[in-house]
Amino acid sequence: MATFVEVERADDPRLGDYRDLRDVTLRKHVEAEHGLFLAEGEKVVRRAVEAGYTPRSFLMAPRWLDGLADVLATTDAPCFVLSERLAEEVTGFHVHRGALASLERRPLPSLDDVLAGARSVLVLEEIVDHTNVGAVLRSGAALGFDAVLLAPRCADPLYRRAVKVAMGAVFSLPWTRLPDWYDALPGLASYGFTTVALTLADDAVDLEDAVRGVDKIALVLGSEGHGISPRWQETADRRAIIPMHRGIDSLNVAAASAVACYVASRR
Amino acid sequence: MATFVEVERADDPRLGDYRDLRDVTLRKHVEAEHGLFLAEGEKVVRRAVEAGYTPRSFLMAPRWLDGLADVLATTDAPCFVLSERLAEEVTGFHVHRGALASLERRPLPSLDDVLAGARSVLVLEEIVDHTNVGAVLRSGAALGFDAVLLAPRCADPLYRRAVKVAMGAVFSLPWTRLPDWYDALPGLASYGFTTVALTLADDAVDLEDAVRGVDKIALVLGSEGHGISPRWQETADRRAIIPMHRGIDSLNVAAASAVACYVASRR
Incomplete structure (x- = not known):
């Protein structure tokens, strides 16, 4: 089961994976450096996890928790729970599909x-x-x-x-x-x-x-x-x-x- | 021949057709009220004029004037000439294809x-x-x-x-x-x-x-x-x-x- 972590500050250092999602240059750098990628929206998050990608963490407003409960049950990763206003402040845009996940990239196949x-x-x-x-x-x-x-x-x-x-x-x-x-x-x-x-x-x-x-x-x-x-x-x-x-x-x-x-x- | 008007202030009232182009709600209102639409980029501006739409005005940085000279020769509309920085300030984004035109809508065909x-x-x-x-x-x-x-x-x-x-x-x-x-x-x-x-x-x-x-x-x-x-x-x-x-x-x-x-x- 994921560990639920309530977040109350946009500058919480644990949210680094989700920061400034509109800044393409910054994001390319962050994602390459940490070998991560982001999934956005309940359906896509679910598919990523079901496809076997290992979650680093999740970030969502409380109302999305129920819909992804079965997915969150399969992992030990932290799930950052915060208001939609705060999510917007962290990511730089209105996350209208609610749920985000940061997942580990895998080595590309041959x-x-x-x-x-x-x-x-x-x-x-x-x-x-x-x-x-x-x-x-x-x-x-x-x-x-x-x-x-x-x-x-x-x-x-x-x-x-x-x-x-x-x-x-x-x-x-x-x-x-x-x-x-x-x-x-x-x-x-x-x-x-x-x-x-x-x-x-x-x-x-x-x-x-x-x-x-x-x-x-x-x-x-x-x-x-x-x-x-x-x-x-x-x-x-x-x-x-x-x-x-x-x-x-x-x-x-x-x-x-x-x-x-x-x-x-x-x- | 279009009348060339050098513009030096983003709040020049003659630029109303081009203001805040990213604000969809505002734009729908402005365009309906004035019966106008905008064409963006040299090719599209050219095609709109060639298709017979009447220009209300043009807005562009100096370097786009030559490419559209033949189009500007066909009209009496004002052509607002301004720096790219100022164009960005008016429109709300970087106009990377340089030229904009505001044109009159026509009654829809039956x-x-x-x-x-x-x-x-x-x-x-x-x-x-x-x-x-x-x-x-x-x-x-x-x-x-x-x-x-x-x-x-x-x-x-x-x-x-x-x-x-x-x-x-x-x-x-x-x-x-x-x-x-x-x-x-x-x-x-x-x-x-x-x-x-x-x-x-x-x-x-x-x-x-x-x-x-x-x-x-x-x-x-x-x-x-x-x-x-x-x-x-x-x-x-x-x-x-x-x-x-x-x-x-x-x-x-x-x-x-x-x-x-x-x-x-x-x-």
């Missing part, structure tokens, strides 16, 4: 482990927005993809916003970082994957044609701004486009990834 | 006008998030839809965030408000549309089956939280679902709408 048995994987080169990373993971999981690989510069799927938007997919879908950027796509060929890069390049073919008959597929998405790097475009086996109308040249990456996963999963 | 010649339309019941409304419009336009109908409680597509995310689709895609909520879907039948509601209802069929062979389609999307209202679920001709995996029960509405538009446009 590429071999993540790819074992996978037939459809997403490869994210440099998606910089955490909301987009979360949305892509959620769509990938929902639409039949088996794993996600992140290039070294892709945003962190365990960052609070990403976790929240992914709605638990970040816990259920296997993912890891690619050890190398330059030869990442040729590397996937050695695992038997055909790499299909979503791009606006002139020689891109209709996505439906690009995925037809492909056995193991690695669907590659680039950054929100400039798309996939030249190196990755060159080294992908195929370049594909979602055909568009009305002079609109691109979808946002969350929409594009959803369509692409849907099409690829029905190949 | 349902008859919007539906004339349309074969694929989106119907949005109560999408409350402006980012989602913008993303849905962008995906709809890009993926072959002809028009968008908004229920009375759907968020405003001309709200700044929606306009920005829609990347101009809000200007190029015909849209209007439905005059009535209760009988909106039966009303579309009288225009020859088959209404297909995206829902998690038990009797929902695979979207591909639901759209197959449909001539004129009205694809119906509900709110981010609770989906489509019972009334609309009952009165839709068909209820459809995007099949999902891994126990994930829903996509976010931007992802779902993109997949649904893609599937429906290939029916």
Whole structure:
């Protein structure tokens, strides 16, 4: 059973994990240094714990205690209980879903482990927005993809916003970082994957044609701004486009990834 | 040619259209009262003017003047020129894409006008998030839809965030408000549309089956939280679902709408 700790001061040093959640730079530093990540909202907190992540602590207003009682019963971690006003003062925003948890990150699995048995994987080169990373993971999981690989510069799927938007997919879908950027796509060929890069390049073919008959597929998405790097475009086996109308040249990456996963999963 | 007005004080009363852009409640009030909307960023400002909306004024830092010179040449509206620091003080945030314009709203077109010649339309019941409304419009336009109908409680597509995310689709895609909520879907039948509601209802069929062979389609999307209202679920001709995996029960509405538009446009 968690140890309940009533907190009455926003500057209580035990609340360090939860401080200034809107300050992305600070948070990246704190989370890397302590190897932690935050889950926000009853559902997400529950899923994180059920997925086997070890809680460092919980922080919530009294009215959220009952809903998470069964989760709190499974751990020895402290549960900081405080008013919503005080929670807002600590975190820097109104925690409208009430419950927060700080959990220990785990070592990332190896590429071999993540790819074992996978037939459809997403490869994210440099998606910089955490909301987009979360949305892509959620769509990938929902639409039949088996794993996600992140290039070294892709945003962190365990960052609070990403976790929240992914709605638990970040816990259920296997993912890891690619050890190398330059030869990442040729590397996937050695695992038997055909790499299909979503791009606006002139020689891109209709996505439906690009995925037809492909056995193991690695669907590659680039950054929100400039798309996939030249190196990755060159080294992908195929370049594909979602055909568009009305002079609109691109979808946002969350929409594009959803369509692409849907099409690829029905190949 | 626009009249250039150098501004040196954040409280200059002529900047009322641009004040406190992060205060959604205030902005809704100001924009309704004056019948205005804001465009943000060089591309979006350009598209709004090119689409025929009449500018009330522009606001930008000096370095954005050249890029919009041709647009500013077409109007008599004032262009307020000020430092980026001052722009931030007025608007309440860092205007990183530099240019803003305030434009006059136009009377919404009639349902008859919007539906004339349309074969694929989106119907949005109560999408409350402006980012989602913008993303849905962008995906709809890009993926072959002809028009968008908004229920009375759907968020405003001309709200700044929606306009920005829609990347101009809000200007190029015909849209209007439905005059009535209760009988909106039966009303579309009288225009020859088959209404297909995206829902998690038990009797929902695979979207591909639901759209197959449909001539004129009205694809119906509900709110981010609770989906489509019972009334609309009952009165839709068909209820459809995007099949999902891994126990994930829903996509976010931007992802779902993109997949649904893609599937429906290939029916």
